[in-house]
Amino acid sequence: MTGQRLQPQHVxxxxxxxKVGSNVLTGGTDQIDTVAIxxxxxxxxGLVGRGVQTIVVTSGAVAAGRHRVxxxxxxxxxxxxxxxxxxALAAIGQSRLMALxxxxxxxxxxxxxxxxxxxRDLADRLGxxxxxxxxxxxxxxxxxxxxNENDVVSVEELRELTVIGDNDNLSAQxxxxxxxxxxxxxxxxxxxxxxxxxxxPAARRIEEVPVIDxxxxxxAQGGTGSSRGTGGMLTKIQAxxxxxxxxxxxxxxxxxxxxVVLRAVAGEPIGTHFLPxxxxxxxxxxxxxxxxxxxxxxxxxxxxxxxxLRGGSSLLPAGVTGCDGTFVRGDVVHVMTQAGRHLxxxxxxxxxxxxxxILGRKSDQIAELLGYEFGAEVIHRNNLVLV
Numbered sequence: 436m437t438g439q440r441l442q443p444q445h446v447x448x449x450x451x452x453x454k455v456g457s458n459v460l461t462g463g464t465d466q467i468d469t470v471a472i473x474x475x476x477x478x479x480x481g482l483v484g485r486g487v488q489t490i491v492v493t494s495g496a497v498a499a500g501r502h503r504v505x506x507x508x509x510x511x512x513x514x515x516x517x518x519x520x521x522x523a524l525a526a527i528g529q530s531r532l533m534a535l536x537x538x539x540x541x542x543x544x545x546x547x548x549x550x551x552x553x554x555r556d557l558a559d560r561l562g563x564x565x566x567x568x569x570x571x572x573x574x575x576x577x578x579x580x581x582x583n584e585n586d587v588v589s590v591e592e593l594r595e596l597t598v599i600g601d602n603d604n605l606s607a608q609x610x611x612x613x614x615x616x617x618x619x620x621x622x623x624x625x626x627x628x629x630x631x632x633x634x635x636p637a638a639r640r641i642e643e644v645p646v647i648d649x650x651x652x653x654x655a656q657g658g659t660g661s662s663r664g665t666g667g668m669l670t671k672i673q674a675x676x677x678x679x680x681x682x683x684x685x686x687x688x689x690x691x692x693x694x695v696v697l698r699a700v701a702g703e704p705i706g707t708h709f710l711p712x713x714x715x716x717x718x719x720x721x722x723x724x725x726x727x728x729x730x731x732x733x734x735x736x737x738x739x740x741x742x743x744l745r746g747g748s749s750l751l752p753a754g755v756t757g758c759d760g761t762f763v764r765g766d767v768v769h770v771m772t773q774a775g776r777h778l779x780x781x782x783x784x785x786x787x788x789x790x791x792x793i794l795g796r797k798s799d800q801i802a803e804l805l806g807y808e809f810g811a812e813v814i815h816r817n818n819l820v821l822v
Contacts, residue, residue: 447702448617448684450488450574453479454606454674458623459690460495467499467532471691473539475621478696479579480543487700488574490613492582492606493532497521500528529583536581546578551585557608561765564782564818568810570613571817582609603670607677607685614715618678619699620671621690626707627668629654644709647676675709682715684708729780731760731787732769733794733813740772743779743821749812750781750819752801755794762787764809770819781819784809 455475462468479489501524529551537547550570556562573580584605603620610618630638644651655672675685686699688706698705735743739754750770762768763786770779785793790813793804798811 445701446482446485446487448487448700450613450615451482451617451619451700452490452492452606452610452613452615453696454492454602454618454620455494455690456602456620456622457494457498459621460493461498462691463623465498465501467495467535469535469539472535475690475696476536476539477543478694480540480545481697482700483545483577483579490570490574490580490582490609490615491536492602492609493536494583494602496525496529496532496583498528499532499535500524500526503527503531532583533581540579546576548573548578548580550580550582552582552605552609553585557612559765560782561763563612564765564784567612567818568784568815570609574613582606601670603674604677607674607683610678610683610685611681614681615678615683616715617700618674618683618685619696620674620685620687621695622671622687623689623691624668624671624687625689625692626687627651627654627672641707642704644675644707646712647672647679647709679709679711680713682711682713684711729760729769730762730766731758731783732771733758733783733790734771734773735778736773740778743770743819746821747816749816750779750814751798751811752790752793752796752813753798755790755813758787758790758794760787764789768814770814777822779819779821781814783814784812 453475455472459475460467460472462471479491482489504524504527533547533549540547550566552566556566570580570582582605584602606618606620609615626640626642627644628638628640632638632640641651641654652669652672655669671687675687678685686706686708688695688699692698692705695705733750733755734757735750735754736756739750742748742754743750756773758768760768762783764783766783767780768783769777770781772778783790789805793801793813796804801808801811
């Protein structure tokens, strides 16, 4: 498809996570629907052209692998044990799925990047920091990250420790990870209904949900499910709860609806809209400023303190005059003024030992002093909040 890129008339959100479910990707069949994906890609490309930072969380690796195997090794595929087949099919289908996303975005001159995540990646401080920094750097460069769960490394005996479980949940965690303003969950379901519309003709779609309470959960449990995906409406509501508590708007809508991505990002009423119950900054502030999380401190000079107070600045090694504690890369540390004032807190890119070696130096000297570097900043602005 090489048509003119769609341009949204209005943009209500500037950082968006779009979760595309298996049923959307397959069009309800047993194979990937290229036309359906192309339509979504065209809309996202239009958003990127308007400066909207967009991350895609995609399902479909298992479906792509299943189609490939069934087409050539039907008997062998049926003989695979269920616990192993998901990993094997994901391994077969992941590269094919990513290649399709990349090919379609390339037609709009939009670069992509693959990111495979597990629960362990997001639970570990260092993994969290690496994932967040990488995704934010990619979207700032105008790249569209294509995120999926790393099913290939998931094994049954480690399932509770490593597997996120479904891409609805993954999309919510990614939305919180990058402080997204909107999480758009695209499915074959056009929103949350008061009852299963396939069974109850009186069922009506709920257009807006201020708070996810027991009544909403009950409606989700009685609603429709997805036949080819791992998540039904209940998992989507659970994901919405995670994301809204982090200050993100959530919309569940039909992926096949006309210009659904553009309309949702424009703030048009579509699907079911879940309102945020928390503030993104306050949610992140609670995490970064928690006394239980702090592992040390760095002291900064007056120039660095002033730059941080003016907002939008990272903490560079040139402005650091000292450090204390036993922190390592990924730990939360307090930023202190020379007068002893607690100015800010953030996640350190370097350990105390490394900061001691580079403090007062220019960022372009880090690699020379350490023999490697994790970035030009002691604390990146995306991982820092003022007190």
